[in-house]
Amino acid sequence: MGDGAVRLGGIVGDRNLLVGAAIAEDYGHDEALSVEPRKPAYVAKPATAEEVAELLKTASELGIPVTARGSGTGVSGGCRPADGGLVISFERMNAVLEVDTVNHVAVVQPGVTLSELDKATSPAGLGYTVYPGELSASVGGNVGTNAGGMRAIKYGVTRHNVLGLQAVLPTGEIIRTGGKVPKISSGYDLTQLVIGSEGSLALATEVTVKLHPKLPHGASVLAPFGDLDQVMTAVPKIVAAGLDPNILEYLDNMTMAAIAYSEKLELGVPEEIRERTQAYLVVSLENRHEDRLHEDIETLAELAGELGAIDVYVLEGPAARKLVEAREKAFWAAKSVGADDVIDVVVPRSAMPEFLTKSREMALSTGGGALGCGHAGDGNVHLAIFCKDPVTRKKLLTDIFALAMGLGGAISGEHGLGQSKNGYFRELEDPAKLALMRRLKQAFDPAGILNPSILFG
């Protein structure tokens, strides 16, 4: 056992430090399709912020690169370890510390999963509203990637729902940022800077999240359209109607077919209509009052018809839930049909028709294809990319990301750059911003130990 293992084991206890053959294969990767697994030199499972601080101090001293790991459900390779690196796995820091029903917040450790959090808050009629689609994801991982998901149209993404952190700086100090308050104007907002930094600035060891009252009544409208452009034109009109949807998704016909098949979903859409459909819109509403929900669903259904839907299906109860759950599995459907990568570009919603048309043309011209679905209200497009040759695919993705950025968008809306998109970011982003981000990284992490290959390669 080397010096590193002795010192790291001394911090977390030998049983909570894995080295060599004891390290399970899982610690080497997340769910990214295009990032090769890499075995770390060490996996440490701390139990406290103090242990995390000691781990980081020791790693700084020994020059060991550190990667934080929650549930490993990311799709961009954000937690793929560095060569000879240390994985800090938060699996033991998985307690819901407090559900505060007066301030409507919960305080949790980073290893808590979204389903565990939901189980803890539900009895109080409260919920954490970030649903990135994978409920085994950890809150800490969500902080790292600024996770979004389907309900962001109404409730915002992780950034809008995390009020405070306890975090460990790579230099070993434990700080607290924000708190159980929705607003602070006292110094720079460190909470917001750490959120979305993919474990490269500081490691969250406690997260204070906002809770919302759970609304008891919900229903969804499924509207098939003959033309994808019509769907995109419909989206801002549905938003402007003020019905405040909590879900507003599109799925192209191939994606819907794939998830319907893999999830054994029976939507009741006759074949004759399915054949004429190019894309579907799924819009969900929720309300405290059942009568208001029904009134609004009717308004919505009428509106969908006026906006060109071939037909309109109102789904309630289990049928609505099943559709939403199936949509959440779109990534797995894409994987199962052989997608070579999945991207989650974001563009202004007005630019979605242009983006979708051009990116598909780009993909088709390589002999491959691009299929998808996405958070239409947010302009967040999830495309499964089919393009076998890695060199051609790299060129294609560069062109697609450049297109999105040229339209005023960004490479990733919610997945993060990880180690699958960071190269494109460095190639396409404004050098003045990259240089500034490097200086910010340096301000947090002078030894450069935290997830060093994120952003700066």
Place this chain on the structure above:
Amino acid sequence: MGDGAVRLGGIVGDRNLLVGAAIAEDYGHDEALSVEPRKPAYVAKPATAEEVAELLKTASELGIPVTARGSGTGVSGGCRPADGGLVISFERMNAVLEVDTVNHVAVVQPGVTLSELDKATSPAGLGYTVYPGELSASVGGNVGTNAGGMRAIKYGVTRHNVLGLQAVLPTGEIIRTGGKVPKISSGYDLTQLVIGSEGSLALATEVTVKLHPKLPHGASVLAPFGDLDQVMTAVPKIVAAGLDPNILEYLDNMTMAAIAYSEKLELGVPEEIRERTQAYLVVSLENRHEDRLHEDIETLAELAGELGAIDVYVLEGPAARKLVEAREKAFWAAKSVGADDVIDVVVPRSAMPEFLTKSREMALSTGGGALGCGHAGDGNVHLAIFCKDPVTRKKLLTDIFALAMGLGGAISGEHGLGQSKNGYFRELEDPAKLALMRRLKQAFDPAGILNPSILFG
């Protein structure tokens, strides 16, 4: 004319550079009660981001400290110039560049006032939902302080409503952050870092703000309570009821009396009830549907009664508007009755009773007093401090801020630290966080020219 004036005048044109006697007294201060005005050496009025960039490059070279100025309506001394400093006034950069009704955003220059922005968006049925109470405030100034206001309970503060910036770094680069999109996970969030930095990191030259559909129907409930603690206990229960109030304010009886007097407000509360009242709750609801509004207002009024209100008054139309407008003038009422300072501490709403009780006791024990009102739903307490002796007042404020921070809150919820609260911040904040913030400042502003006395004294 010195070298500085020649070079700065060469950038903006001599008519847009003021020096010496040509500088109006107004440029030396904002509305802070406890900050002495200070005349700058120069006032420059740029017309473009490029001119701002040239000004900052020249100031860096010559070592001239730079203070950005919007409308000068801040209340913490954030735009009080530095000795021998340059004020960059955004009064000429006051165009609404775009009202985008598809993406529901507006793109504005920093000198645009909130009332100008509202005028521009209203015809489309849309509005920017940050109302810090002073509609002559500029959007740029709001970005600087992360301005809040009464509607933050529903719509959030500036931080939640600014999607992107064009900003000039002190080193002269012009960057774009964010965009017409509600979510991005691609690199560090520079937008959020600049918001609330009080002009110390970068100067915003263009701001992309979120717009919301304006809801046509609104009404308010005014509920007098015999006991301030009852008000505070009522607040979380009103939030939990899911009525989604867009305003949730408390006013103590003295503050209500002061604003009723100074604003000639007739609320229809009989004297007999006023005499038994220790504090008022004001709760406003808005809705697309008039019938739903009335139903909810009735629910709210019943709830207020159950929670101990002495009486409940439903205000609609002009009466409701007048009450809200009068509440917005609370700062001026405090000033007119001789307050020595106004603070805007934020604490978890569960901690408001303890904070209010103890801070009042602290003020009374100095022979002075503390009166106030505040954004009760947000835990953001606006207290007028009466304490003539500056040494005693400094001690009192230190104790009050330490109390708020000990309860999990912060010195300022929405006003910013400016030059009136920055000393307390340096004294009370965690040294590890202060050191990190200094390094972040250094990463943006190596020459230390941007509002150098903010935060770091």
